[in-house]
Amino acid sequence: NAGVMQNPRHLVRRRGQEARLRCSPMKGHSHVYWYRQLPEEGLKFMVYLQKENIIDESGMPKERFSAEFPKEGPSILRIQQVVRGDSAAYFCASSPTGQPNEKLFFGSGTQLSVL
Amino acid sequence: GENVEQHPSTLSVQEGDSAVIKCTYSDSASNYFPWYKQELGKGPQLIIDIRSNVGEKKDQRIAVTLNKTAKHFSLHITETQPEDSAVYFCAADFGNEKLTFGTGTRLTIIP
Numbered sequence: 001n002a003g004v005m006q007n008p009r010h011l012v013r014r015r016g017q018e019a020r021l022r023c024s025p026m027k028g029h030s031h032v033y034w035y036r037q038l039p040e041e042g043l044k045f046m047v048y049l050q051k052e053n054i055i056d057e058s059g060m061p062k063e064r065f066s067a068e069f070p071k072e073g074p075s076i077l078r079i080q081q082v083v084r085g086d087s088a089a090y091f092c093a094s095s096p097t098g099q100p101n102e103k104l105f106f107g108s109g110t111q112l113s114v115l
Numbered sequence: 116g117e118n119v120e121q122h123p124s125t126l127s128v129q130e131g132d133s134a135v136i137k138c139t140y141s142d143s144a145s146n147y148f149p150w151y152k153q154e155l156g157k158g159p160q161l162i163i164d165i166r167s168n169v170g171e172k173k174d175q176r177i178a179v180t181l182n183k184t185a186k187h188f189s190l191h192i193t194e195t196q197p198e199d200s201a202v203y204f205c206a207a208d209f210g211n212e213k214l215t216f217g218t219g220t221r222l223t224i225i226p
Contacts, residue, residue, distance in 0.1 A: 106158035
């Protein structure tokens with residue numbers, strides 16, 4: 001049973017370009033969470049999605065950031081017009097049902113570098 | 116608000132000694148407290164968790180204790196080994212379907 005798969009592992013973008021980060025949850029998991037980790041810091045919640053629904057996006061910046069989890073295919077975190085401050089590690093996690101107190105399983109992350 | 120504080124930020128212990136990392140949380144409604152280990156270049160991996168209806172849980176060399184009255188919980192690693200070197204994160208579920216993480220502890224085991 002494959003774990004949470006994220007790609008790419010490393011992504012380099014120039015300021016103003018778009019970044020698209022992909023996450024395939026564990027088999028049987030229908031709930032996806034995105035977290036951002038700045039160097040030497042903890043993980044900050046960004047968004048929580050179910051298939052075709054955004055459940056909680058309270059941690060998402062109001063502009064330039066969007067996320068989706070379509071009926072078919074991986075979850076996508078999209079960052080438009082990237083700036084240097086977007087450089088960070090972005091982690092995806094999944095859970096089977098999204099119930100409180102349920103274990104989250106993380107992917108290996110995408111390291112975004114903005115030049 | 117939802118807040119988890121973690122101490123210390125760095126910790127060095129001699130191989131074979133014990134390591135203790137402590138976290139406090141702000142909301143007494145929290146019921147779930149996992150601990151994650153993150154090795155360099157990898158995602159966080161769940162190593163142990165505890166729910167509010169128990170005070171202590173142990174898994175081989177790793178144990179977690181929870182004091183709900185004081186709103187703090189701790190990770191204990193005994194007989195530390197070099198492979199225990201990593202960054203450890205505590206987290207709490209504030210009942211809103213997402214985890215809030217502490218700022219991490221970089222643990223270094225000195226051979």
